[in-house]
Amino acid sequence: MFLLWQHNKTSYDSVDAAQDAVKDPKVTTKESPFKEISYVEERSKTHHYTLTYPKTGIKAVDDAMKKSIYAKRDAFLASNATRFHATVSATTSGHYISFLIKNDVFLPTKQVESSVQTFTYNRQDKKLVTLKQFIKTEARLNRLSKEIRTEIQRQNDHLQWSAKKIDHLTQDTWETFADFGLDGKNFTVYYGPHTLANHLSVISIPITAINKKRDTTVFRLNTHDKKYVALTFDDGPNKTVTPRILETLKKHDVKATFFMLGSSVEEAPELAKEVLKEGHEIGNHSYGHENLSKMTGVEAEANINKANQLIKNATGQEPLTIRPPYGARNAELEQLSAQPMILWGVDTLDWKTRNAASTLKEVQQHVYPGAIVLMHDIHPTTADALDAVLTYLQQQGYTCVTVSQLEGLQ
Ligand code: ZN
Secondary structure, rough: OOHHHHHHHHHHHHHHHHHHHEEEEEEEEEEEOOOOEEEEEEEEEOOOOOEEEOOOOHHHHHHHHHHHHHHHHHHOOOOOOEEEEEEEEEEEOOOOEEEEEEEEOOOOOOEEEEEEEEEEEOOOOEEEHHHHHHOOOOOHHHHHHHHHHHHHHHHHOOOOOHHHHHHHHHHOOOOOOOOOOEOOOOOEEEHHHHHHHHOOEEEEEHHHHHHHHHHHHOOOOOOOOOOEEEEEEEEOOOOOHEEEHHHHHHHOOOOOOEEEOHHHHHHOHHHHHHHHHOOOOEEOOOOOOOOOOOOHHHHHHHHHHHHHHHHHHHHHHOOOOOHHHHHHHOHHHHOOOOOEEOOEEEEEEEHOOOOOOHHHHHHHHOOOEEEEEEEOOOOOHHHHHHHHEEEEEEEEEEEOHHHHHOOOOO
């Protein structure tokens, strides 16, 4: 403290200010967490901005980053905003470094509007990496789009985002997810202000989700020439509701997927057999609706195997897929499981509302091409709603398929 005070007491202070006046912006170089990279700080007193950005020493890389960062600065200079701060942070994933430049623009209303710019740098070949270079194939892009969509739907508690908006913001194009970052475990997408929300939004999914085996031949989302939807019925078979569901599906000549509980199949094996005989698909929904993510890997595997076996005993076929109760899964469970885990994109909330009109309304409001729709064949109100749901879907030009057909497993 004393040293600083003494320093300020000298006339150096005014020399410094004079130099600043001449050299504006003032540029200083700082250390970064990476030995071959430095951070450059550029501070302009006259124009009220501070920029911090990485410098790799590779001209093409540095020029590209600077160009994009300066474009933001110039937009600020041309605006009526009062201050501009760009700060840098970084995460690593193997030989990639993801730089995140956070731009804070101070508006005359004193509000701060934040947006981000991302750069992913390959330390090995000393180049910036685009989304396309990282994701490589259209099938993986499609999988990425589906996983991001599912994550947004999962966060859509208050139904603050319409299906149409989510559909638009998760289109499987290379531009949609251009602002991305990697941190070793997660793939993160950034949505700027006034897109997903008024503020900056951050959506992360595990990188492993993009690499699933089942990403080979998925139906493309947003193909407006063909609209597929997969209806799924959980928690059965149920002696009173399941036969009613089967009858309505038959009336509309539609195939669906039933995620059955091993314990319920044990009680009504003939019903499980009937479902398969009608051409529908059966999936595993655990033995007795346990939260598999709270078990050890060995316990979860035993639970899944028990249900697989009961379904096979009843129907002659082992289920192709698993839907973990509550959608609860963890990385260990996903690795252990030979069957793909299937969640959903549209929750009809039939389990909560127990009202046929509400169930229909949820479908009408949230269905999108490629959606997996969650319902339950244990509530009579779901059976009440189904005829109208199928009529609506057919009017809208949807073709109902099973989950495996939708996911390209069959
Ligand atoms: Zn369930």
